[in-house]
Amino acid sequence: MTWVTWRQYRYQGALAAALLAALAAALVISGLHAAQVWHAALSGCMKDNRCGGVSLAGPAVMTLVVATSVVPLLPGLFWGAPAVAHELETGTNQFAWTQSITKRRWLAVRAAWLLLAAAVLAGAVSALVTWWSGPDNALSRDAFEANRFDITGIVPVGYAIFAMALGICAGVLLRRTLPAIAVTLAGFAGARVLFAQWVRLHYMTPVTVYYKLTGSWAPKGSYLSVSQGIVGPDGRPPTGLSSYVFNGAPVPAECAKVMQNPAPCMAAHGYRAYLTYQPADRFWAFQGIETGIFVLLAAILLGVAFWVLRRRDA
Amino acid sequence: MAAIETTGLAKRYRRVTALSDCTISVPQGRISALVGPNGAGKTTLLRLLTGLAAPTAGRATVLGGMPRQDPGYLAGIGFLAQDIPLYRRLSAADHIGIGAHLNPRWDGELVRSRLAGLKIPLNRPVGTLSGGQRAQVALALTLAKRPRVLLLDEPLAALDPLARQNFLGALAEAAAGPDGGLTIVLSSHLLADIDRVCDHLILLASSRVQLCGDTEALLEEHRILVGPRQDTTAIGRTHTIVREDTTARQTTLLVRTNGPVLDPAWAVEEPNLEEIVLGYMRQDGAEDGGGPAAGRLSAVGGDR
Numbered sequence: 001m002t003w004v005t006w007r008q009y010r011y012q013g014a015l016a017a018a019l020l021a022a023l024a025a026a027l028v029i030s031g032l033h034a035a036q037v038w039h040a041a042l043s044g045c046m047k048d049n050r051c052g053g054v055s056l057a058g059p060a061v062m063t064l065v066v067a068t069s070v071v072p073l074l075p076g077l078f079w080g081a082p083a084v085a086h087e088l089e090t091g092t093n094q095f096a097w098t099q100s101i102t103k104r105r106w107l108a109v110r111a112a113w114l115l116l117a118a119a120v121l122a123g124a125v126s127a128l129v130t131w132w133s134g135p136d137n138a139l140s141r142d143a144f145e146a147n148r149f150d151i152t153g154i155v156p157v158g159y160a161i162f163a164m165a166l167g168i169c170a171g172v173l174l175r176r177t178l179p180a181i182a183v184t185l186a187g188f189a190g191a192r193v194l195f196a197q198w199v200r201l202h203y204m205t206p207v208t209v210y211y212k213l214t215g216s217w218a219p220k221g222s223y224l225s226v227s228q229g230i231v232g233p234d235g236r237p238p239t240g241l242s243s244y245v246f247n248g249a250p251v252p253a254e255c256a257k258v259m260q261n262p263a264p265c266m267a268a269h270g271y272r273a274y275l276t277y278q279p280a281d282r283f284w285a286f287q288g289i290e291t292g293i294f295v296l297l298a299a300i301l302l303g304v305a306f307w308v309l310r311r312r313d314a
Numbered sequence: 315m316a317a318i319e320t321t322g323l324a325k326r327y328r329r330v331t332a333l334s335d336c337t338i339s340v341p342q343g344r345i346s347a348l349v350g351p352n353g354a355g356k357t358t359l360l361r362l363l364t365g366l367a368a369p370t371a372g373r374a375t376v377l378g379g380m381p382r383q384d385p386g387y388l389a390g391i392g393f394l395a396q397d398i399p400l401y402r403r404l405s406a407a408d409h410i411g412i413g414a415h416l417n418p419r420w421d422g423e424l425v426r427s428r429l430a431g432l433k434i435p436l437n438r439p440v441g442t443l444s445g446g447q448r449a450q451v452a453l454a455l456t457l458a459k460r461p462r463v464l465l466l467d468e469p470l471a472a473l474d475p476l477a478r479q480n481f482l483g484a485l486a487e488a489a490a491g492p493d494g495g496l497t498i499v500l501s502s503h504l505l506a507d508i509d510r511v512c513d514h515l516i517l518l519a520s521s522r523v524q525l526c527g528d529t530e531a532l533l534e535e536h537r538i539l540v541g542p543r544q545d546t547t548a549i550g551r552t553h554t555i556v557r558e559d560t561t562a563r564q565t566t567l568l569v570r571t572n573g574p575v576l577d578p579a580w581a582v583e584e585p586n587l588e589e590i591v592l593g594y595m596r597q598d599g600a601e602d603g604g605g606p607a608a609g610r611l612s613a614v615g616g617d618r
Contacts, residue, residue, distance in 0.1 A: 001415065001416065003411065003412075003415045004411075004412050004415055004416065007404065007408055007411060007412065008401065008404070090399055090402070091395055091396075091397060091399035092399045092400065092401055093399075094364075094366060094393065094395035094399055095395065095399050095400060095401075095452075095455075096412075096416075097366060097383075098364050098366065098388060098391065098392075098393040098395075099388065099412070099413060099416035099417055099459070100385045100386075100388045100389040100416055100417045100418055100459070101385060101388070101416045102383040102384065102385065102388070103383060104383065310383075313361070313366060313367035313368060314366040314367070
């Protein structure tokens with residue numbers, strides 16, 4: 001069955017390898033350049049904190065790097081969704097499943113290789129992007145931000161496994177390739193947005209730091225911001241002249257007279273600024289948690305696929 | 315020993331009944347023609363026998379085992395599905411490789427020599443072959459499994475008359491081959507296509523078995539009676555009237571006899587297989603809808 005899977009996917013595999021090689025070439029070349037710029041900056045502007053204008057790569061490369069966030073989706077979309085659906089559509093499952101092999105084993109071996117291929121592909125791209133992002137993360141402290149967190153470390157592997165399982169499961173359920181592709185696309189995008197925007201913030205209890213309104217403060221390294229704002233002495237956000245806003249909060253009535261610079265007045269009245277965030281040292285814990293969740297979701301989807309495949313007539 | 319046996323086999327989909335109360339028996343070594351109009355349940359019956367579909371009632375036994383998803387069971391049967399599904403982008407050689415990796419007894423040489431004899435290229439994607447060539451590739455692949463029961467669903471539909479002759483020739487040759495005991499069920503909606511090679515017949519219509527038996531016995535049992543227009547009650551008492559055609563002056567009956575027809579009012583003729591099949595199919599068409607006639611017919615099919 002391994003041979004059979006290879007025979008059926010060898011052209012797709014070759015195409016994927018070629019695309020991966022092209023991407024690797026682009027990232028290695030621009031990554032080396034970025035590293036060079038970074039090292040020059042380290043000995044120059046970083047010392048006196050004037051690195052605002054440093055550009056590590058052109059917009060094309062930046063776009064390419066961010067665009068690798070769709071890489072984990074592609075194997076699931078183009079190999080996973082048709083894996084069963086295309087066989088059912090063309091009737092070739094009747095050929096495959098009347099050889100001396102059960103459909104269950106047939107799917108198990110095929111799914112295992114496809115999952116492995118997806119994981120390896122996403123892992124390779126992620127390794128490249130993680131390496132490429134080193135200087136950029138250090139310069140912009142953005143490793144924890146959506147768009148960066150999502151394309152580095154091990155989460156892309158989790159996403160790829162999830163997308164592949166979703167594609168296979170959608171194909172088994174819908175029995176047709178195009179709808180399965182559509183569902184895979186929508187499900188993957190939905191899950192990614194849901195996790196990046198809402199779920200990820202709450203993997204661990206965030207840390208809240210209060211600081212003076214008159215000063216400024218930021219955590220070390222690439223943190224993940226959950227919320228920030230101003231609270232009064234009663235611990236509640238200020239209410240007041242809502243048409244006048246300071247740092248996103250309405251200016252309280254007692255400070256209405258110093259509208260141009262209400263910070264000292266508000267501080268005197270006991271108002272403080274706060275930041276609730278996930279510290280930078282939780283990066284890998286968050287990577288692990290998110291990867292684990294997506295792998296678990298993939299396992300559930302595969303379970304559904306096998307169950308439906310067994311129950312339904314072929 | 316019967317290679318294929320079913321008892322009360324039925325398959326219902328959500329709204330339609332594809333097959334009901336199907337009781338048949340195909341002895342080992344027969345080439346059985348599974349005939350019936352489109353939608354009669356032929357494909358459903360074959361898929362139930364392969365284990366690709368599960369019955370909603372009744373049971374089937376093939377080579378002593380229940381059709382199921384099991385390597386041992388699957389190794390014994392060869393199935394050629396309708397429309398001859400093969401991987402269009404893979405070559406015949408690729409398919410031979412697939413078969414070799416998925417089957418315990420596999421005779422790749424058989425496919426190679428067979429296709430070489432038919433001058434069918436091994437290394438072209440099968441999607442680029444003609445329909446007849448594809449059917450031959452698929453049949454060769456099915457035979458290479460060395461099955462003991464061969465189930466073929468409308469394999470002739472896509473073929474021109476010459477290719478049909480070639481295909482049936484190949485089939486007859488395989489049945490007579492060294493393995494012996496190969497049982498074949500071959501479905502078609504046209505009996506004329508296959509009666510040359512078949513020695514057993516299963517007739518399905520409206521999801522029910524109308525006839526099942528060896529062709530010789532069926533020919534022996536059925537008679538066409540022709541006589542002046544008259545009352546048929548008397549003849550119906552001894553024999554089963556399958557179909558009655560009445561014109562202004564003449565009555566023609568197809569009867570399943572129960573002993574010799576002695577009434578001198580009737581001229582007795584021996585029907586051919588096609589006349590028998592058409593007699594049963596017409597009767598079904600005229601009284602479609604499961605009235606009393608349908609009940610009687612299933613009894614006819616069921617008593618074997």
